[in-house]
Each structure stands twice: as C-alpha cells, then as structure tokens.
Amino acid sequence: MKVLVFGHSGQVATELRALDGDDVQITALARADADLTDPAACAAAINAHAPDAVINAAAYTAVDKAESDAEKAQISNADAPAAMARACAERDIPFVSISTDYVFSGAGDTPWVPADPADPQGVYGRTKRDGEVAIVKAGGRYAVLRTSWVVSAHGNNFVKTMLRLGAEHETLTIVADQIGGPTGAAEIAPACIAIAKTLVSEPEKSGVYHFSGAPDTNWADFARTIFDAANIQCAVTDIPSSDYPTPAKRPLNSRLDCTMTEAAFGISRPDWRASLTHILTQLDFPED
Template identity: 65%
Template sequence: MTGLLVFGRTGQVAQELALLAPDAVFLGREGADLTDPQACAAAIIAARPQAVINAAAYTAVDRAETDTEAARLVNADAPAAMARACAELGIPFVHISTDYVFDGSGEEARAEDAPTGPLGAYGATKLAGEQAVAQAGGQWAVMRTSWVFSAHGANFVRTMLRLGAERDRLTVVADQIGGPTPAADIASAALTITAAMQGDPAKGGRYHFAGAPDTSWAGFAREIMAQAGLGAEIADIPSSDYPTPAARPLNSRLDCSRIAQDFGIARPDWRAGLARVLDQLKDKP
C-alpha cells in the first residue's frame, strides 16, 4: 500500500512536494497520462494509497484558448476521475486550482463562495474540474492559489531575472493585482490539509491560499530586481499594452481566512519566499 500518491512530477508544486514528502509516489506523464482520465483512476485503484494530491494541470493559459480539448481532459476530466477513484477507496483527495476561476472584477479579495466567472478556457476548465471533484462523492479539498513561483521551471521570477540581466529597462503590467505564492508554501499547505483530512473525515472543501502582501506584477518585478541586485528599471504599463490571447483577471486578490481558520495555515510572505528561491538559484548551474 502506498502512503501518498501525487499526480505531477516536473511541475513547480510537484517538485516542492518531492522535497517535503520524499517517500510519496509521484506519477509523471509516463505513469499516468492526464489526457486519459480512466488511466489516472486506474493508477489510484492499483496503488491503493492512503491519500492523493493532484499537483498536475494544463497551465498554458494562452494555448488553452485553441487547445481546449486537451485543457478540458487534463484540468476537468482527469481530476473528476481521480476524485471518483478516491471516493471509491474512501481516501482524501486534494486538488490544486487557480484564481483564474474568477472574472477579476472589483478590488475586494474573493472568498471561496464568491461568484465565479472565468475569462478564458484555462479558467473554465479548472472551474469544471473543481465542480467535478466536489460532486464525486468522496472527501475532497480544492486549494485555489495564484502567481506561483519557485526555482524550478518557467515562472515570472526566472523570466524577470533573465530579462533584468539583459536589459536596463523592463515594461511590466501594473493593473493586475494578486498574491505571488511560493510553490514550496503551496506544497507545505497541501500536505497539512491532507494530513488533517486523514485525521478527520469531516474536513475538506474549497480553500484559498496566496502569498502576502498583494501587489502588482510590476511591484513583484521591482522586488525581484532589488533582492537580486539587478539595476533594471521597471516601467508600469496597463494590461491593454500587453495583449495576450487569453484575458488575465485584473483582481486576483484571494481571501485566505478560511484556510487559516480550519488548518492554521497563514498566508506566506512572498518576499521571504523570493529570498529563498534566489538562494536556491545561486546553487543551480
């Protein structure tokens, strides 16, 4: 019997989970093709784990606008099949979602029960996945997060470090506001929730988890330059000056009080997380 089974191996959160839970079993594409939902369910039934975390997703926001079928399979149908398999075994299922399920209007932080309204295919497929997980009949938790960064893979921090070393001035969107979130803290929170659910079958539901304080992408970029000792000037621009195939929510503020109340998990200071990531990148070739 496997203790913890994790879907995802190369993603930012999966790599952090591997550091925190080295005894867990991690399934990459070769172990479970997320475009084949029944294969994902079969992998759970075969492993008979004590809990499952889904840290895998189709995250190419712009490509999802034209590759909608693949995004739907990975973000909606696969988590649905996983959740049903977990319900069949009577084990907790923890699924990581996104702030993109909201329309980004207003300036208030969104609570878990706030009306959803995704702006594109990525958010729509992630919302469909959340709904399917909730309807599967088992013990589940969905953790919506935002602006994920780490020392691994492609993310805003690594992009800014590269561009900041090449250029004297960078234009960065300043009218999208949210909470940058270290992948390490997401992994830690997911493990805390999983353990709590194993100890109490009544625990679970939807939760928001994002770094603090809320900032803009431009504000995030300035802190990256400051901590990394790079001199690139950050110039604010509106989202309209940086058009993308998929619209981004302007307001990605998440109310994270419920996860603190139910699990004692506080919002992490993303500036401290950034310092840790920069230290890790110094050791990378």
C-alpha cells in the same frame, strides 16, 4: 502516510517530492506514468498504488494555448481530476487538487472568498472551474486549493523570467494593474500535505479553500522587488494590461481571501518576500 502525487517536474510537484521522508512517503507520477489526457489511467494509478491520500499537482497550465486547445485543456483540467476524485471517494481517502484564481472574473478590488460565484473569462479558467465542480460532485474527502502567481526555483515562472530579462535589459515595461499574491511552490506543497493529513481524521473539513502569498502586489512592483533582491540594475515602467494584449484575458483582481484556510487548517498566508529570498538562494543569487 503514503501520498500519491500527480505531477513530477512541475513547480509544486517538485517541492512535494522534496518532502519525501519517514513521516510522508511521496510517489510522484510523471506523464509517462499517468497522462492527464487519459482519465481512466489516472484512476487506475490510484487503485494500483493504494495510497493514503492523493494530491493533484498536474494541470494544463498553458493559459494562452488553451484558447485554441480547449478539448485537451478540458480533459486535463476537468475530466482527469473528476476521475481521480471518484477513485479517491471509492477508497475513502483524501484528495487535494490545486486550482486557480482564474476561476473568477477578475473584477473589482475585493479579495475573493471561496463561496464567491465562479465566472472564468477564458478556457483555462473554465476548465479548472469544471474540474472543481466535478471534484465536489464526487462526494469524497476533498480539498480544492485555489492559489495564484506560483513561483519557485524550478520550471518556468515570473521570478525566473524577470531574472533573465533583467540581466539582458536596462529597462522593462511590466503590467501594473493586475493585483494578486505571489505564492511559493515551496509553501504550497506542505500546505497540501497538512490539508490531506487533516482530512484523514476530519472529513467534514472537505471544501474549497484559498492559499496565496502576502501582501498583495502587482506584477510591476513584484519585478522591482525581484531586481532589488537579486542586485539587478533594471528599471521598471508601469503599463496597463491593455498595452500587453494576450490571447487569454488575465484577471485584474486575483486577490484571494485565505481566512477559511487558516481557520480550518491553521495555515496562514506565507510572506512571498521570504519565499523570494529562498528562491534566490536556491538559484545562487547573492543577497545584498
């Protein structure tokens, strides 16, 4: 199966490239190959490579910067995936696009199901929501896979930030009222491949799905687990989100109900603690 991936050095794209082999041949496009700010070029890349499936692992993910850069975020997160989805629909091949918990309001404490109304509270979430709507409208074989709190040994993410800050400070104040499921990029990548393979033979399973790590936690407790696993002596003090203001509002409730994903594709929620162990091993942190 030939899979064309939009994204090259991002967390999920890096893990997708690692899956290249006899069964799945991965071609990953960097920005120089297909820039998200040029949707027509993205569609042209699909036609030029003639893949069996396409995975969009690229996005404008600078959540705070998006508040002042809405036009670029809209093109990258909505217009480009729309062009990709239409190109895939024309070729009748599966299109899997990664989305986010930010499409929801973040209210309440009940896990979000895919059918819940989207109510994004910022530019990033709104542009990702618009991308989802466009993908569905394209009418092809598709899966929108919403995930949350992505971490890996690559790029910038919470685990790597905590490892750095924990080594530099004796105490840290971390937000404790945002709840969600940390998700390893190394788990998202094979999930995307499995979904794409299923859509080849079962296009009726096209739809919006959720995939996040378990169990749900908060950022402060996640930090404590990281420090314990990495043998870092850094105390964590819980604070509310109001004590750490950011240009873009963060959702307090990022819990995602992933039962539809397991029912349709046999993919269960991964244990993020196992993902963390794998990440620390990759980063050469000794175990207890």
